[in-house]
Structure formats: structure tokens, C-alpha cells
Amino acid sequence: MNSFRLFFVGGLTSYRALFYWLSPTIYIPSLIVAPIFQILLFAYIGRSAGLQSDVFYVTGNAIQYAAIPCLFAMSQTVSGERYQNTLHAILVSPANRFPLFVGRALPVMGNAAFVSAFSFAAGCVILGVSLPAGSIPGLAVVILVAAFSCTGLGLTNAAVSLRVRENAVLSNVIFGFLLIFTGANVPISELPTWMQDVSHVLPLTHAIQAARDLAAGEPFSDVTGLLATELGIGIAYLAGGLALLRVFEWQGRKHATLEQL
Amino acid sequence: MRTLRLLGIGWLFHFKMIMRSAFDGVGQVIYPLFFATVAFFVFRAGDSPRTLLYASLGAAVMGMWSATSTTAGSAMQRERWQGTLEALVATPANFALILLPVTIAMATIGIYSLVATLLWGRLLFGIDLTVVHPLLFVLSIPATVLTFGALGFLFAVCFVRFRAAWALGNMFEYPVWLICGFLVPLTFFPAWVRPISWILAPTWGMNAIRESSLGGSPLPDLIMCFVLGSAYIALGFLVMERLLRAARERAALSLT
Numbered sequence: 001m002n003s004f005r006l007f008f009v010g011g012l013t014s015y016r017a018l019f020y021w022l023s024p025t026i027y028i029p030s031l032i033v034a035p036i037f038q039i040l041l042f043a044y045i046g047r048s049a050g051l052q053s054d055v056f057y058v059t060g061n062a063i064q065y066a067a068i069p070c071l072f073a074m075s076q077t078v079s080g081e082r083y084q085n086t087l088h089a090i091l092v093s094p095a096n097r098f099p100l101f102v103g104r105a106l107p108v109m110g111n112a113a114f115v116s117a118f119s120f121a122a123g124c125v126i127l128g129v130s131l132p133a134g135s136i137p138g139l140a141v142v143i144l145v146a147a148f149s150c151t152g153l154g155l156t157n158a159a160v161s162l163r164v165r166e167n168a169v170l171s172n173v174i175f176g177f178l179l180i181f182t183g184a185n186v187p188i189s190e191l192p193t194w195m196q197d198v199s200h201v202l203p204l205t206h207a208i209q210a211a212r213d214l215a216a217g218e219p220f221s222d223v224t225g226l227l228a229t230e231l232g233i234g235i236a237y238l239a240g241g242l243a244l245l246r247v248f249e250w251q252g253r254k255h256a257t258l259e260q261l
Numbered sequence: 262m263r264t265l266r267l268l269g270i271g272w273l274f275h276f277k278m279i280m281r282s283a284f285d286g287v288g289q290v291i292y293p294l295f296f297a298t299v300a301f302f303v304f305r306a307g308d309s310p311r312t313l314l315y316a317s318l319g320a321a322v323m324g325m326w327s328a329t330s331t332t333a334g335s336a337m338q339r340e341r342w343q344g345t346l347e348a349l350v351a352t353p354a355n356f357a358l359i360l361l362p363v364t365i366a367m368a369t370i371g372i373y374s375l376v377a378t379l380l381w382g383r384l385l386f387g388i389d390l391t392v393v394h395p396l397l398f399v400l401s402i403p404a405t406v407l408t409f410g411a412l413g414f415l416f417a418v419c420f421v422r423f424r425a426a427w428a429l430g431n432m433f434e435y436p437v438w439l440i441c442g443f444l445v446p447l448t449f450f451p452a453w454v455r456p457i458s459w460i461l462a463p464t465w466g467m468n469a470i471r472e473s474s475l476g477g478s479p480l481p482d483l484i485m486c487f488v489l490g491s492a493y494i495a496l497g498f499l500v501m502e503r504l505l506r507a508a509r510e511r512a513a514l515s516l517t
Contacts (some may be wrong), residue, residue, distance in 0.1 A: 025425040029432035037435035044445040045300060049307030049316075169288040176295025186302040 018080035035065035035119035042182025061183035062120035074154030112147035146207035149234025155241030162248035271362030293324030317382035319443040324374025324499030333413025334430015397473040405466030
């Protein structure tokens with residue numbers, strides 16, 4: 001029961017306390033307006049370069065932008081505690097680390113899915129992209145799976161925040177890598193072979209492909225393989241993030257560097 | 262002379278500070294490279310007659326704007342966090358003359374981004390930089406930096422009453438990239454967008470750099486940079502006077 005309480009109540013409380021972008025003055029510019037302009041930017045670059053259609057850029061960027069709330073919110077779950085001098089209190093507690101950190105990831109995932117879905121819808125309306133009506137439930141599932149897998153990467157990022165001071169720079173760099181490698185704006189086949197190989201082990205790549213397939217009218221049953229792979233990648237990053245948290249927590253205790261700023 | 266000294270020392274001081282910040286100095290130089298890389302791939306894979314050099318120059322100027330927009334938006338907020346805003350406002354020097362070199366220093370960091378992006382394009386994508394009017398090209402870069410700094414100054418002044426000014430500055434990163442013709446010609450946009458592009462100095466700075474490199478007549482663009490940059494600074498001075506007076510009257514400068 002304690003673990004359930006820690007997972008749901010603790011997760012929501014810490015999210016509300018630590019994700020300081022929840023203020024409307026930050027949330028609206030950063031998570032409502034910015035993704036729409038990212039979609040428009042790349043859709044117009046695509047038109048200017050004569051590459052792909054608007055629907056390609058809407059699906060790619062709406063799903064890829066889930067990375068921003070996932071990476072920043074998850075890193076703030078660690079760095080926020082550190083800045084408020086509460087990290088040591090959290091880490092000396094006997095609380096089970098799995099519900100402690102995964103509980104914090106749940107609201108992040110919900111928010112990422114909302115940001116992604118909203119920018120997807122706004123991008124479609126502004127650019128006049130029409131999707132098959134039957135694809136919408138499937139796209140909702142894709143967005144949820146993408147948000148989950150990216151939250152897994154976010155947890156890994158949070159773990160690294162135990163060792164890296166400049167987590168905002170790190171989050172931006174990871175976002176930049178995802179922008180290039182996931183095929184959000186460039187067809188994967190146009191990337192060099194080594195980049196294609198990397199793209200297959202990153203979150204979002206398979207979700208973006210699944211969303212494009214659904215938008216092209218393919219049935220949901222045809223993208224279940226892609227979604228299963230995306231889910232597997234998300235679980236792998238989540239497990240990796242939890243393992244890294246353990247390692248860095250142990251190292252931080254050993255070297256007394258947990259709160260080093 | 263005193264004013265020039267204040268501007269010069271202020272610029273140097275803040276330039277050094279920004280260079281030592283991981284977020285502003287390193288992050289703002291590296292971050293645009295990701296967008297430049299995507300642009301290179303898109304233009305290389307596309308069937309547009311626009312060349313990779315066209316994309317390279319646009320992506321390079323994107324980096325200059327990145328270095329300015331977020332950080333300039335929060336320039337006064339940073340002084341507020343550091344507890345130096347009240348002291349700076351209380352000095353006999355006009356506060357606008359203290360703030361202006363800060364945003365110009367931020368825009369100057371953009372030169373690193375410009376050079377890094379052009380080198381990135383050369384080394385990874387084999388994009389050769391050909392410059393038809395070398396002298397005007399060299400002139401276009403500081404002119405663009407100054408106009409970016411002037412626009413950043415106007416942002417910093419206008420956002421002074423917002424605690425989350427950085428988020429507003431950040432919000433303007435993509436729109437300026439989009440509508441100032443960095444990677445997309447203005448003819449692609451609806452007619453109502455173009456007047457907005459024309460009153461934004463980055464449009465003319467981009468034109469000046471591109472025309473001096475690819476061939477054309479960059480002089481009218483440079484004149485527009487000068488006119489708009491001067492207008493931003495004049496407007497910033499006026500708005501600053503009013504905002505500071507209002508903040509003093511209400512004792513609301515620190516926003517606590």
C-alpha cells in the first residue's frame with residue numbers, strides 16, 4: 001500500500017512541486033506555442049526544399065516534441081530536489097526507488113501525450129492536413145506509446161542529472177539528437193547507414209513511423225509491430241534509467257557529491 | 262565619450278560572462294547545429310533549386326538569433342535573480358545604456374554559432390562558402406549582430422514585467438526563424454505575413470548576408486538593418502523610461 005501511495009500521491013505531488021514549467025506563463029509559450037511553430041517551421045522548410053508533404057512534418061514534429069516535456073520534467077525531478085536542498089532527504093529515505101521515481105514519471109507521460117496530441121491537432125488544422133477518421137484512435141495509442149518511451153529516456157536523463165550540473169544543456173542536446181535521428185524531418189532512408197542504425201534504438205523513431213503509416217490510411221494491425229518495438233525501447237530506457245539512478249546514487253554517497261553544484 | 266566607454270566596457274564584461282556560461286556560451290552554439298544538420302539533410306534530399314549554400318547561410322543566421330532570443334528575453338530577469346537590478350537602476354547612468362551592451366554581447370556570441378555552422382556545413386556536407394562581395398559580407402555580419410542585439414534589447418525591455426521572460430524569449434525563436442526568410446523564401450508565406458517579416462530586422466540582416474555571399478545588392482538591406490535597429494533602440498529607450506518610472510512608483514521592480 002505504501003508503494004502505491006508513493007507511486008501515485010508522491011509522484012503527482014513531486015511533479016506539481018518540481019516541474020516549474022507548469023506555470024501558465026511558461027507552459028503556454030514553451031509547450032503550446034513552440035511545438036506548433038516547430039511544425040510550421042519544418043513544414044515550410046520541406047515545402048521550400050521540395051521534400052515530403054505537410055502530413056510528414058506534422059506527424060514527425062508533433063510526436064518528436066514530446067521529448068521536451070519528458071526530458072525537462074524528468075531532469076527537474078532530480079535537479080529540482082537538489083536546488084531545494086531536499087535531494088539528500090529523498091535519498092536517505094528507505095522508500096523503494098521504483099515507485100519513487102517511476103511514480104514521478106507518470107504525470108510526465110500524461111503531459112507529454114497532451115502536448116503531442118495538441119500540437120498534432122493544431123498542426124493539422126493550420127496546415128489543412130486531413131487524416132482518415134479511422135486513424136485517430138490508433139494515433140492516440142501511438143502518442144501514448146511515444147510518450148511512454150520518451151519518458152523512459154527522460155528517466156535516464158534524470159539519472160545523469162545526478163552527475164551533470166547543466167541538465168538544461170544536456171536535455172537540449174538530447175532533444176537535438178532526437179530531432180535528427182528519429183526521422184522526424186528527414187526520411188530515415190536519407191540518413192547515412194550508421195545514423196539509421198542509431199535511429200532504430202532511439203525512442204520515437206518507431207512511433208513516428210507508425211503514426212505516418214496510420215495517417216497514410218494503413219490499418220492499426222499493420223503498425224502493432226512498430227508499437228511493440230517502441231514499447232520495448234521505452235521499457236529498456238526505463239530500466240536503464242533506474243539502474244543508472246542506483247549507480248549514481250551509490251557513487252554520490254561514496255564521493256559525497258550528491259549536492260555538489 | 263563616457264557613453265561609448267560604458268557601452269564598450271559593458272559589452273566586453275557581459276561577453277566574457279556569457280562565454281563562461283554552459284547554457285549561453287556552449288549550449289546556444291551547439292543547439293542550432295542540430296537544426297542546421299536537419300536543414301542540410303532536407304535540402305540535400307529535396308528537389309529544390311535552392312542550394313545547400315543557401316541553407317547553410319540561413320542555418321548560420323538561425324544560430325545567431327538563437328543566441329539572442331532566449332537570453333535577451335531574460336536579461337533583466339537575470340539581474341533581478343542576482344540582486345543587481347536595483348543597484349543598476351539606481352546608478353546615474355541611463356539604465357538603457359547598461360542593458361543595450363548586454364543584448365549586443367549576446368548577439369555577438371552568435372558569430373561563434375555562424376562560424377561553427379558554416380564550418381559544420383563545410384566539413385560534414387562539403388558546402389563551400391563562396392562570397393561574391395567579400396567586403397559587404399564582412400560588413401553584413403556586424404550589422405546583423407547589432408540589429409539582433411537591438412531587437413533583443415527591445416525584447417528585454419518589453420518583457421521586464423514578466424517573471425518567466427526567458428520563456429517568452431524562447432517562444433520567439435521559431436517564429437523569427439520561420440518568417441524572416443532564413444530557410445524559407447518569404448514568397449512561400451501568405452501575403453499578411455510579409456509585412457511582419459519586413460518590420461523584423463533579422464529579415465534584412467539575413468538578406469544582406471545572403472546577397473553579399475550569393476551575389477546581389479546587399480546595400481539596401483544594410484540600410485534597412487540600420488534604420489530598424491535604430492528604431493528598436495529608440496523605442497526601447499522610450500518604453501524603458503515608462504516602465505522604470507511605473508516600477509519605482511509601485512515599488513515593483515523586484516517583482517516580489
